[in-house]
Amino acid sequence: MNHKRQRTDFNFSHEFCPASTCKPHGIIRLIQQMSYVPAPDNRQPGLLSGSRAILALILGVTALVYAGTLQFGFTYDDTPQIVTNPRISSWSYLPKYFTEHVWAQISASGTYYRPLFLLWLRLNHALFGVQNPFPWHLTTVLLHLLAVTLVFRLLIKTFSLEVAGIATFVFALHPGHVESVAWISGCTEPLMTCALVGAILCWTNRRNSRGALWLAASWLLCLASLLIKETAVLLPVLIFVYSLFEDRESPRFDAYKRAVLNTLPFAVITVAELMVRARVLRGGVADEPHPAMQTLLTVPSAISFYIQHLFWPVKLSPFYGLELMQKFSAVVVIPAALVALCAVALLLVLAFRSRTLLIAVAWLVLPVLPALIGIRLFDSNDIVHDRYLYLSTIGLGLLLGLAISRLPAAGTEIFRLPRAQFACIALIAIAIAAGTALEIRPWSNNLALFLRGVDVAPNSTPAYSHLAFEVYKRGDAADAERLYKHAVALGPNDWPANFGLAMIEMRMSNWNEADRFFQRAIEISPSVSNGSYLLQARVRVEMQHYDAAEKSVREAIDNWPNIASQHLLLAQILTKQGRIEEARSEYQKELTLNPTSTEARMGLAEIGQ
Template identity: 35%
Template sequence: MQVEEPQVRPYAYGVKYVGVIIGLLSSLVYAGTLGFQFVYDDLGQIAENPALRSWRFVSQYFKSDVWAGLDTSSYYYRPLNLLWFRLNYALFGLNPIGWHGTSIAVHALATVLVFRLVERVLADRATAVLAALIFGLHPIHVQSVAWVSGSADPLVAIFIIAGFLAYLNFRHSGRKRWLASSLLAYAGAVLTKEPGIVLPAIIFVYECLQPTDNTAPRSAYDRVKRAGVAVLPYAAVIIAYFIARIHALRAFAPASSQIGILEMILTWPAILWLYTKHLFLPWEYSLFYDIPPVQRMFSVQFLVPVGLLLVAVLAIAALSRVLKLPAATIWTAATWFLVPLLPALYLPAVAPEIYGQDRYLYLSTGGFAMLLATLVCRALPHRSELRSYPKYQIYGTALVTIILVLCTVIQQQYWRNNVALFRRAVSIAPHNNQALNNLAVSLAERNDFADALPIFDRAIRQNPDSARLDFNYGFTLYRMRQYPDALRFLSRAAEIDSTLADAFLYMGMSHLKLGYAQDAALEVAHAIALQPHRKGAHLALGAVLETEGNIPGAIQETQVELSNYPGDQMISNRLNALVQSESAYRERMP
C-alpha cells in the first residue's frame, strides 16, 4: 500500500528544530518540580516496592499486576511501566530529583511528537507549532508530569503517537519495516498502560476519513472495509496482550466499583463537563474531585452537564462552520480527543473517588490542541510557514503561551509534598473521602496530630464503613501511644475487611505494647499469612519473639525481613543487635 499524502514544505533555516524547541520549553516550565518529593502512590509503587530493587525481578513484571511487589492485588497489567520504574531506580535510587527529571523528559518527548503528529496530518506547520505549545504547556498535564507515578500517561502517549506516525510512513511508502515499527510501538503502548489499546481504533477512524488517491474507494462501505484491512495486523498484538494479561492476572477486566451500566452512562456527562471545563479554564485542578455516581436521568447532576456540553459542542460546531474548517480536520481532532479517553470512561474499572482524573486527558489534550490551534489559525489569516506569521498572530501566540506557563507553574506547586497536595484536594473536593483520608494521614506523618484527628473524625462520619479509614485512624492513635483507642479502630477495620493485613499487624503491635505478647504473636503471624512481604511484618514478629525470650526465632524472622528488603541498614542493625544479644546470652550460660 503506497499513497500520497499532504506534504509541508521543507524546513527553512532556523525553524528545522522548532518542535524540539517547544519540547525544551515545556521542560523548563516544569523545572521547579525537580525539588518535589515523592507523593501519593509514589510511596507504595516506588519507595516501598521491593520489586524495583533488583533486575532479577524483571520477569515478575510480566507475570503479575503492577502492585505485585507489595502483595497488593489489582487488575492493572503494566510491565513496561514497572520496567521504567526499575530503570529509574537503577539510575537514581530513591532520589526524587532524577525521577522528576525523567518525567519531565518524557513529557518533552511527547510534546515533540504532538508537533510532528499535527504537522503530518494537517500539513500546516504554523498550526502544529501552536498545537504543540498548547499541549506542552497546558496545566492539565501537571498531574502527569509533577507526579512521578503519573509518567505512565506520557509514556503510553509516546508509544501511541510513534505507532501512528510509523503507520503513516507505511501507508505512504509501503515499506513493511514501518508497519513492524508501528506494531512494536503498539505492543509497547498496551504493556505500559491499558489505554494504549486504542491505537488501532485511531488508525481505523483515520482511514475512514482520509482519501488515499484518485482510485480510492469512495463509498462508506468501501472505506470501512479498507480501514478494517488496515488495522488487521494489530489484532495479533491484541490477542497476544490478552493472553499475557489473563495469564498474569487470572482475569481480564478490573472491577474497582459496583456501578451499573445505566449509572455509568448517566455519570459520563458530569465527567466530560469537568474535562471540558478544565481544558478551557486552566485552573482549579486537584488530585480528587467530587463526582458521585448519577442515578437518575431527570436530575440536576445529569441535566446540567448535558446542557453545558451541548452548548460547548454547538459553539465549536458554529465556529467551525463560520471558519469553514474541513470536516476531516474536525473529525481527526475529535478522534484524538475522544478515542484515548474511552478506557477511562469504563467506570467499573475506576474507584468512585477518582472518576475524574486530569491524567486521563493526557493524550486527549493533543486532539483538543489540534482543534483549538486550527480554529485560531483559521481565524487569523496566515500561511503555513513560520516565517510568514503575521505580527499580531505572534503576539497572540505569545500571550497564550504566557497564560499557560503561569497557570502551569502555579498549579504544579500543589504537588510539592503530600500535605500541600491533599490540602488542595480537600479544598476542591470537600466530600471526597480519599482526599480527607490522605490529608489526615499526611498530617499525622508530620506529627501534626491536632489537625489530623478532626479530619479523621470528619471522614469517618461521611464514610463509616471504610476499613482503610478506620485503620489509618487506629494507626495514628498507635503512633500517639494511645493503644486501647488504637485497638478499637484497628479491630473495627479488621471486622470490615478481614484481608487487611495492616490492621492485624498493628493490632498485634498494640497488644505487645500493652503486655499481651501471646495475642500479639497470633495477630502478627496472621498479618504475615495475609501479606508475606509486607515491610516490617517479619521485623514485628521478631520483636514479639524477642519479648517472649525466643532470640533464635527473632533472628530468623529478621533475616527473612532482610532478604525481602536487602540493603536496608535499619534491618541490618537490628539483626546485628539480635545476634550480639544471643552471643552474650550464650556466654552467660554455664
C-alpha cells in the same frame, strides 16, 4: 497575507446533507471552513515557518516552564511507588514485572498491569538511586519533551505547519499536564504517549523504503504502549482513523475495507495483551465492579468535569469532590447529561463533516473513553484525574488550530501572520504557559499538594487522609488525629481513612480506639492488606488479649500464606500463652520464608530448640 489554501480532505457533508437543500450558517459555516486546511507544507511563510524552528521554540518554552519541577521532591504516590518499593531496587525482580500487578509490593490484588512502567522505574533507580529526586524529575520532563516532539512530527504529516504548531503548543503546555510532568509517578502518560505516537509514526512510514521494518516497529511499539498503560487500547481505532484519512480520495467501501485490514494486526496485539493482563490479574480487577447503574449515572458528571478541565484548567488537584453517584439526583444528573449530550452532538457533527476533523475528534475523544469506562473499577471517591486528558489535548489543539487558521487574513500583519491569527495564537500561548507555571507550584511538596487538595475538594475523604498522614510525618500527631477523624466522618466506609486513624491511635497508645478502627478497616476491605490484621494483633498484644491477637494473625496467614514476619508474630504470641511447641513450629516456618531472620533465631534460642 492571504495563504493559498487547497482542499486536502474528502468532505463527508454531501453524504448527509445534499447541497441543494443545505445552506450553511453560523457554527455550520465555521465547521465547513475548518474542513479546508492548508496542505501540509513545512516551507510556507509566516511566523510559523520552518518546522525545526517551531519545534525548537515549543520545546524551549516547555522546558523553561517545567524547569522549576527539577527542585521538587518525591510527592504523593512516589514514596510507595519509588522510594520504598523493593521491586525496583534489584534486577532480580524483573521477571515479576510481567507476572504481577504494579502494586504487588503492598497489595495482594490489583487492577493495573504495567510491566514496562516498572522497568522504567527500575532503570531510573539503577542510574540515580532514591536519595535525590532531581534526576527523576529531569527524566520525567525529558519524557514529556520527547512526547511533544513525536506529536509534532506526526501532526505535520497530516496538517499544515500552522495548525500542527498551534496544536503541539497546546499539547506541550496545557495546564492539565502538570500531574503527568511535575509528578514523577505520573510519567506513565508521556511514556505511553511516546510508544503510542511512535507506533503511528512508524505505521505512516510503511510505504517508504524498508516498509516491512517500519510496520514491524509499529506493532512492537503498539505492544510496548499497552504494557505501559491501559489507555493504549485506543491505538487500533486511531490507526483506523488515519487509514481512512490516507484513502480519502478512494471509494468509501474500499477505504473502509483497507482501514479494517490495516487495523487488524493492532487489534490482535491488543486483544492478546488484554488476555495476558486478565490472567496475571486473575480476572483483571482488584475489587468487585461498581453497579452498572451507578456508573451510568456518574458518567455525565465525569464528562462535564473533563470538558471544564480541557477549556478551563484552573485550581487543579489530585483530589476532586466528584464521587460515584449512589442514586439518581435530578439536580446533578440532568444538567450534566445535557452538557454531555450537547458535546457529543457537536463532536459527531465535526467527525462526520470531514476526515480532517475526524482525526481531531478522535484525538479529543478516544483517550478519555478508558477513563470513563474505568469509573466502574475506580475507587468511588477517586474517579477523575487531569492526567486522563493528556492525549485529549492533542485533539483540543487541532480544533483550535483549525479554527484559527480560518480567521480573516485581511488587515495588518504581525510577524508575517494576519493580525487576528497572531492575536489568538499569542493569547492562547500566554494563557496556557502562565496557567501551567501557576499550577505546577502545589506539586513542590506533599504538604502544599494536600493543602491544595482540601481547598479544591473540602468534601474529599482521600484529600483529608493524605493531609493527615503528612501532618503526622511532620510530628503533629494530635492534629493528624483530628484530620483523620474528619476524613472518617466524610467517608465512614473509606479503608485508608479508617486504617490511617487506627495507625494514629496506635501510635498514641489509644489501644481500644486503635483496635476498633483496625477492625473497621478489615470489615470494609478484608483483602486489601495483611497490615490491618498484623497491626491489630500487635494492638491486642498490648491489651493482653492474646486469643484475639492470635485470631488476627491467623487470618492474615490464611489470606497471605507466604509473607515473612507473620509466623514470627504468631510465634511470639504463642510464647506469651505458654504454647512452646506451637511457637517453635511457627519460628521454623518463619525461617523457611526468611532464613536471615535474627528475631526468629533468637526466639528459638529463648524457648530452647
